[in-house]
Amino acid sequence: GVSQPWELQSLSWAGIVSIDLRYFEARQQDRHGNQLRYVSQVTLANGRRLRTVDVFFLLAE
Numbered sequence: 001g002v003s004q005p006w007e008l009q010s011l012s013w014a015g016i017v018s019i020d021l022r023y024f025e026a027r028q029q030d031r032h033g034n035q036l037r038y039v040s041q042v043t044l045a046n047g048r049r050l051r052t053v054d055v056f057f058l059l060a061e
Helices: none
Strands: 016-019 024-029 035-044 049-056
Touching: none
Parallel strands: none
Antiparallel strands: 016 035, 024 035, 035 049
16 A cells, blocks of 8 residues: 555654664464564663564455
């Protein structure tokens, strides 16, 4: 799909100050068949760290 301008925001607006480039492979699958592959974290301006996950979506044939 195509993103609309109002769907996007800058990292600074979202309060994200860093994205950790280190990751580990999760090798998990959700109940819909989507694969959760790579896990890392971001750091927010308030110091809080949040987990990030790369999701490989299952495509309908």
